[in-house]
Amino acid sequence: xxxxxxxxxxxxxxxxxxxxxxxxxxxxxxxxxxxxxxxxxxxxxxxxxxxxxxxxxxxxxxxxxxxxxxxxxxxxxxxxxxxxxxxxxxxxxxxxxxxxxxxxxxxxxxxxxxxxxxxxxxxxxxxxxxxxxxxxxxxxxxxxxxxxxxxxxxxxxxxxxxxxxxxxxxxxxxxxxxxxxxxxxxxxxxxxxxxxxxxxxxxxxxxxxxxxxxxxxxxxxxxxxxxxxxxxxxxxxxxxxxxxxxxxxxxxxxxxxxxxxxxxxxxxxxxxxxxxxxxxxxxxxxxxxxxxxxxxxxxxxxxxxxxxxxxxxxxxxxxxxxxxxxxxxxxxxxxxxxxxxxxxxxxxxxxxxxxxxxxxxxxxxxxxxxxxxxxxxxxxxxxxxxxxxxxxxxxxxxxxxxxxxxxxxxxxxxxxxxxxxxxxxxxxxxxxxxxxxxxxxxxxxxxxxxxxxxxxxxxxxxxxxxxxxxxxxxxxxxxxxxxxxxxxxxxxxxxxxxxxxxxxxxx
Amino acid sequence: xxxxxxxxxxxxxxxxxxxxxxxxxxxxxxxxxxxxxxxxxxxxxxxxxxxxxxxxxxxxxxxxxxxxxxxxxxxxxxxxxxxxxxxxxxxxxxxxxxxxxxxxxxxxxxxxx
Amino acid sequence: xxxxxxxxxxxxxxxxxxxxxxxxxxxxxxxxxxxxxxxxxxxxxxxxxxxxxxxxxxxxxxxxxxxxxxxxxxxxxxxxxxxxxxxxxxxxxxxxxxxxxxxxxxxxxxxxxxxxxxxxxxxxxxxxxxxxxxxxxxxxxxxxxx
Numbered sequence: 001x002x003x004x005x006x007x008x009x010x011x012x013x014x015x016x017x018x019x020x021x022x023x024x025x026x027x028x029x030x031x032x033x034x035x036x037x038x039x040x041x042x043x044x045x046x047x048x049x050x051x052x053x054x055x056x057x058x059x060x061x062x063x064x065x066x067x068x069x070x071x072x073x074x075x076x077x078x079x080x081x082x083x084x085x086x087x088x089x090x091x092x093x094x095x096x097x098x099x100x101x102x103x104x105x106x107x108x109x110x111x112x113x114x115x116x117x118x119x120x121x122x123x124x125x126x127x128x129x130x131x132x133x134x135x136x137x138x139x140x141x142x143x144x145x146x147x148x149x150x151x152x153x154x155x156x157x158x159x160x161x162x163x164x165x166x167x168x169x170x171x172x173x174x175x176x177x178x179x180x181x182x183x184x185x186x187x188x189x190x191x192x193x194x195x196x197x198x199x200x201x202x203x204x205x206x207x208x209x210x211x212x213x214x215x216x217x218x219x220x221x222x223x224x225x226x227x228x229x230x231x232x233x234x235x236x237x238x239x240x241x242x243x244x245x246x247x248x249x250x251x252x253x254x255x256x257x258x259x260x261x262x263x264x265x266x267x268x269x270x271x272x273x274x275x276x277x278x279x280x281x282x283x284x285x286x287x288x289x290x291x292x293x294x295x296x297x298x299x300x301x302x303x304x305x306x307x308x309x310x311x312x313x314x315x316x317x318x319x320x321x322x323x324x325x326x327x328x329x330x331x332x333x334x335x336x337x338x339x340x341x342x343x344x345x346x347x348x349x350x351x352x353x354x355x356x357x358x359x360x361x362x363x364x365x366x367x368x369x370x371x372x373x374x375x376x377x378x379x380x381x382x383x384x385x386x387x388x389x390x391x392x393x394x395x396x397x398x399x400x401x402x403x404x405x406x407x408x409x410x411x412x413x414x415x416x417x418x419x420x421x422x423x424x425x426x427x428x429x430x431x432x433x434x435x436x437x438x439x440x441x442x443x444x445x446x447x448x449x450x451x452x453x454x455x456x457x458x459x460x461x462x463x464x465x466x467x468x469x470x471x472x473x474x475x476x477x478x479x480x481x482x483x484x485x486x487x488x489x490x491x492x493x494x495x496x497x498x499x500x501x502x503x504x505x506x507x
Numbered sequence: 508x509x510x511x512x513x514x515x516x517x518x519x520x521x522x523x524x525x526x527x528x529x530x531x532x533x534x535x536x537x538x539x540x541x542x543x544x545x546x547x548x549x550x551x552x553x554x555x556x557x558x559x560x561x562x563x564x565x566x567x568x569x570x571x572x573x574x575x576x577x578x579x580x581x582x583x584x585x586x587x588x589x590x591x592x593x594x595x596x597x598x599x600x601x602x603x604x605x606x607x608x609x610x611x612x613x614x615x616x617x618x619x620x
Numbered sequence: 621x622x623x624x625x626x627x628x629x630x631x632x633x634x635x636x637x638x639x640x641x642x643x644x645x646x647x648x649x650x651x652x653x654x655x656x657x658x659x660x661x662x663x664x665x666x667x668x669x670x671x672x673x674x675x676x677x678x679x680x681x682x683x684x685x686x687x688x689x690x691x692x693x694x695x696x697x698x699x700x701x702x703x704x705x706x707x708x709x710x711x712x713x714x715x716x717x718x719x720x721x722x723x724x725x726x727x728x729x730x731x732x733x734x735x736x737x738x739x740x741x742x743x744x745x746x747x748x749x750x751x752x753x754x755x756x757x758x759x760x761x762x763x764x765x766x
Binding site: 133137140144147148151154156159160162163166167170171173174177178180181184185190 | 518522525531534538541542545548549552577578581584585588591592595596599600602603606607615616
Binding site for chain 3: 003006010013014017018020021058059060061
């Protein structure tokens with residue numbers, strides 16, 4: 001047992017409540033504390049990435065398993081959790097850095113950082129939790145923080161978007177709780193490893209539960225038929241929060257749980273893999289088609305998130321299909337690598353794009369592309385970093401987005417899903433189209449309305465530059481030696497789907 | 508079996524309210540109904556007929572089987588979470604009323620789509 | 621917020637201390653009988669809310685109360701984290717939520733290790749949180765209607 005494991009939850013929770021207690025006494029305490037906290041989490045994540053190779057299992061309260069039945073709450077850090085922890089603390093740190101200047105427009109600044117810390121605590125807890133009910137609890141902690149943060153500006157559209165988000169999120173949570181009840185009814189346990197040891201995953205009952213789970217977490221992840229809340233919530237939120245929501249939250253509380261449950265808890269079967277792949281492909285197409293017609297920058301980016309999440313699910317779904325058909329395990333590994341690689345990449349470039357949109361809104365006060373134009377002369381840092389992110393998301397060669405899309409397409413071709421490969425290429429072309437529109441109308445056209453604005457403050461510009469560097473730097477992940485540290489443990493954790501239960505139950 | 512079906516019916520009634528009703532407060536009440544039905548379901552999962560309360564004490568004679576206490580603990584947690592979500596929803600509904608002067612979602616349509 | 625009639629006020633005066641005491645009883649017996657921190661905290665909050673409802677209150681004093689309650693709530697949560705984190709820091713096992721105090725005999729009031737202590741901080745937290753929610757909603761409503 002590694003005693004550092006629970007720190008991933010304790011540190012953000014503790015700093016959130018310290019901010020409440022001492023926030024009135026010490027000025028800027030919340031800003032200092034949130035930065036320190038996220039730096040510490042980032043350090044802890046890198047410690048686990050480099051030094052700890054075995055999956056770490058932590059029994060809260062020290063209750064050991066009796067007769068092979070786990071009774072404690074389990075915290076588990078394996079390769080897949082580490083990948084998500086890295087994304088959460090990395091994007092969280094850069095968003096917080098950006099927020100240091102951005103939140104000056106709000107009157108209740110400390111409250112922003114309190115909610116931000118709770119959001120981080122919820123997601124960290126969800127990612128390392130080893131039993132399904134704690135996943136629900138941490139899911140709700142991060143969701144409630146996210147609902148409140150979307151409504152943080154208490155303007156009309158923010159309140160409305162937050163209400164919509166809360167109603168759909170609430171329905172999703174209840175469906176998830178219902179399916180947890182069904183699972184407990186049938187297996188008598190909540191521990192995911194224990195459940196997977198008891199479930200063959202073939203009965204009609206578990207198919208029903210699987211459908212409920214896909215609905216619930218699909219609503220949280222905004223996969224295609226459940227996406228209607230996402231454009232409102234993600235475009236109305238304060239920009240650092242948009243970056244967190246689009247870059248991290250929908251992955252941690254949606255995609256992560258879906259993959260964890262359907263790889264490690266249920267046995268993979270054909271129907272579920274097909275459903276996930278089809279939903280991924282559909283959200284990929286429909287998100288991109290809806291994005292073309294938008295004139296609001298952040299709304300376009302939000303629709304684009306639906307489309308890019310589709311890529312992630314498509315990649316992993318192809319891997320699942322190959323695995324379930326008994327195909328070559330190397331092709332499955334390639335497809336899953338592509339999907340997870342795109343998951344990191346999307347967190348970075350979508351975060352950067354939302355921060356850029358926030359910078360534009362911070363200086364000009366509008367998000368309407370028709371009113372903007374020519375900003376690359378007055379805001380060079382924002383314009384160039386946003387251009388890098390746009391090139392990256394559309395899949396232009398030296399940047400990271402190209403490589404992850406290429407891997408997904410190669411895997412689809414190797415697995416003989418030619419149609420899906422073609423769709424991925426077509427959606428990539430559409431993506432180039434609408435990001436050209438964004439760049440042209442926002443940064444290139446003639447600057448008519450805002451000739452006298454300045455570049456954004458230092459902390460906002462600095463975090464944009466760091467993310468832009470990351471966009472280029474993450475391309476290094478195609479090199480196998482680098483992949484070995486970051487991606488391979490995660491892919492292995494998913495491919496050897498029974499290893500998870502075996503390690504935890506110890507046989 | 509009939510109790511489970513009735514419980515599921517309660518869930519569907521709540522879902523109907525969330526989908527159909529046009530008043531913010533009624534939507535919140537419908538969400539609460541859904542939540543209660545799920546809580547009821549979880550409690551029933553742990554119930555054994557003629558089971559005793561799961562308290563270890565000298566006064567309780569430990570002859571029969573205990574009712575499963577784990578779903579009860581889960582429900583307590585779920586109730587706390589439900590409290591947080593409902594109060595946040597109500598706070599936002601009051602703020603929305605302050606901005607628009609109405610609880611009708613047909614008139615609260617600043618966002619398109 | 622307006623107060624209510626003399627009948628309500630008088631009955632509240634008699635009932636509120638009893639409700640408060642019952643809440644305390646439920647909290648400290650949380651490890652022996654059904655109830656515990658959350659249920660007891662809700663009963664405590666009910667005593668406060670009853671008084672606010674029947675005697676009425678003005679906006680500035682409600683806002684002042686809210687500040688103190690927020691502070692109490694966060695302090696209680698920190699207390700919970702500290703009690704459960706002590707097992708991580710002090711004991712040689714380094715386990716979060718370790719029950720490091722002697723557990724005593726089953727059925728005694730002083731038993732259960734850290735569980736009664738955590739029930740007490742949870743009770744304080746829930747009481748403060750629910751009263752805060754009530755006051756915040758009241759303040760919002762007053763702001764909206766004015």
